[in-house]
Amino acid sequence: MSKEYYVNALRESKFKITPQRLQVIKYVNGKTPGHFTAEDVYLSVKKIEPTVTLATIYNILKAMKDAGTINSFEANGTTWFETNHEFHGNFICRNCGEIVDVPVNRNLLNDLNSMEGFSVEDVSLVISGTCEKCSKAKTPQL
Amino acid sequence: MSKEYYVNALRESKFKITPQRLQVIKYVNGKTPGHFTAEDVYLSVKKIEPTVTLATIYNILKAMKDAGTINSFEANGTTWFETNHEFHGNFICRNCGEIVDVPVNRNLLNDLNSMEGFSVEDVSLVISGTCEKCSKAKTPQL
């Protein structure tokens, strides 16, 4: 993806392009693929736009989500954002907190889309457990 | 399920059976199948145990989750608990907030369990959109 992709999507959804939004786009674009919280974005953007506030970051991330360029899911008590639009799961390690994408059979989506009367707008698959690194650390070789 | 099921599971995990826990069990057992927040449990249990606090409810729900009798997932900014142990999705309506279980092909779980090096401890599938009732309300017949 490119910064233009995010800018155009915002424009098409009638959102204005502000310096703060450009900085968020810069952050998000540089973070692809990856997972980040509003706080992560805030801390990074504040370096270039020192007066920006978390409230504004929340506003901007909501706009980008409405524009369809980012997704979000909830885990560990916070909202995580991501740019991966392929249908996938998010594995979150209970030990180190790291989040990684996991491929998932698309059949699941088809099942969901065939639900009578329900319109599916968002799907969030969160898997928690222990990641490879942490599993190894806990089970030292004999 | 029965109240004994929840009591026994707590005992097996070395948790003590207190009057407060019995009331939570009563609530949860009467709520099967269903979805509830700590607040929901609190408001109900408070009627019989007026001195109970939310902190205690959180403690009890954590114990029950550790004992394996309830699951939890995050959606709409809060933690939801449920008793359904079949692998399934939770559809949450963006309009009315209602949550309903949706059947899901178990293959997904198998895929996840075969991930190399990762130990899967919990899976949460949250689908958001508009439920049947709300869809109809928004699209009046001509």
Add this chain to the structure above:
DNA sequence: ATTACTGCAAATACTTTGCAATTGT
């Protein structure tokens, strides 16, 4: 010119923590 956006401060919502008193085993 108009409307949307920002920054700020305060409010709200959810959850956890520390600790003394109490209770289940």
Add this chain to the structure above:
DNA sequence: ACAATTGCAAAGTATTTGCAGTAAT
């Protein structure tokens, strides 16, 4: 008797809101 649990109050996160000033279109 002992460790676990409760109740309470306070603190800790995460997120939202209202509003006046500012900036994008």
